[in-house]
Amino acid sequence: MDATIVTDLFREFTPIAPMLIMLLGALAMPAVALGPKRRYSVSAAALVVIIASAAVNVILLLADYTGTYAGLFEYDAFAGLMILLFHTVVALVALVSSSSTETTKLHFGVFNALLLAATMGMMFVATANDLITIFVGVELASITSYILAAMKRNDPRASEAAVKYVIVGGLSTALTVYGLSMLYGVAGTTNIEEIAVALSTQGFTWAFGIALVTMIAGYGFKIAAVPFHMWAPDVYEGASSPVSAFLATGSKKLGIVVFFKIFLILFVTGTAVASFATEEVQYVFAIIAALTMTVGNVVAIAQNNIKRMLAYSSIAQAGYILIVLAVMSEYALTGGLFHMFTHVFMKGGAFLVVGALICAGVGEKISDYRGLGKRAPFMAFAMLLFLFSLAGIPPLAGFTSKLILFSATIFDGNGVMTQWIWLAFVAILNSAISLYYYARVVKAMYVEKGDAEKIKVPKAFTVAIAICVLFTIVLGVYPQLILDFCSSAAATLFG
């Protein structure tokens, strides 16, 4: 496919074209809300912006376009794929937010503007190849997320969650900036590839060690890796369900993209030097990954609130993706990227089901889900699919992506066993643990008896959940749909 339509229109701005459309949309959104009084027309305008931006991105992605803008942004297969992921997330959230009873009614234009701005920040990070743009992009996404979490007003839980989020987020910003300043001091430049070259000539220094520790801690807060995860369940429980879905699927992927961008590039270039302690760093990531999935899954067992349970399972899923940073192979990165995509549909879908049921007057406790199989057959069935997919039951998407990710942990690309078999063992054991608490919800929905009265959920939720169900099944039986893009994106990052 040819990208001349886009390149003619945007000329030298082509690498950042999808973000420019989002920027214009985000600026226009509060004004749009002044006109029509109905919330769904604002959401429709936001969806138009997202679809326009996604169309531009898909054209560029299919045309294998590569280009740089101002030496700060670089559009390649990896950036295109991640932008596609963020578009998917925001489109699902924008679709449901107008019919949710939890989202704001008074400031709905601002809500959509912040949603678009947060996504724009994530997209900037996906294309960034400089520490400055990564930092500003992450902060753009984070600061708007604080407001989105606080926007369920007059709810004490939401305001408490927002305070925790803003303080933990500020702490993580301070840690990362300190790390970035050390990295700048060591390498003398902010371009990631140039830093990698500079580091591979001078090897491991104490200043780089400080940079590494503070950056792992700071960005670890963003992806809620153990032991930096305590804020995540509170925020996902307190925020409105569409925002929880956005944070669990979008914001978390943002942190993972930063990890991939900074650490993979640094260490893949750095492996050439023996004094550059890559293996030690791989073990640090392996331990963080193992701890993250174990703590996430084990604590999730004890939860009675379903949003909190999903939050802990989301922490565990981030642990699975962190395996990529321990293994550091192209094959594993392919699996990791694919798991990020399937996670959007499984976890996003599960949060949307919870949100839909809250609109219909069902509580957040697992005991409130008793008899749901009779009361709302489609919702219960969708939840069943999402939870089984998260646990990794074939033939659903979660099984396929976990299979690729875990097999990349055991074997490298040439079929030789790696030293990370224990990590794959921990991950598979964790999948078994997770099945226990997912099955608890399924048992409540289908086996236990509850109210008999039928539930009606808003149409927009049904549509969004149907899309998630569709992709959860399609990506499970036909993974090539995304997998080819994932492998070319992984090749770009390791290239």
Added chain:
Amino acid sequence: MIPIEAFLIFAAILFAIGAYGVLVKSNTIVVLMCIELMLNAANINFIVFSAFTTDVVGQVFVIMTITVAAAEVAVGIAILLNAYKTKGTIEADGLASMRW
């Protein structure tokens, strides 16, 4: 000339004071101020590295950090105000209804 280590140690001490404050203070506004201290420690690092290598990118980064910090504090204070309205307190101990 003052050696670069002096500046870096000063920044590290500032960072440590900020981190200590974030961990022990219970008033959330003081916690926000301590986060600002940590950010400023990083800014000093950037400026020092920039001055000693005559590379201006570090100074550009500082301007970005200051802008981001201002936005973060503005949002943070608004969120604290909102919390005060709904919960009647901004002490960390009063904002602990959700645990585990």
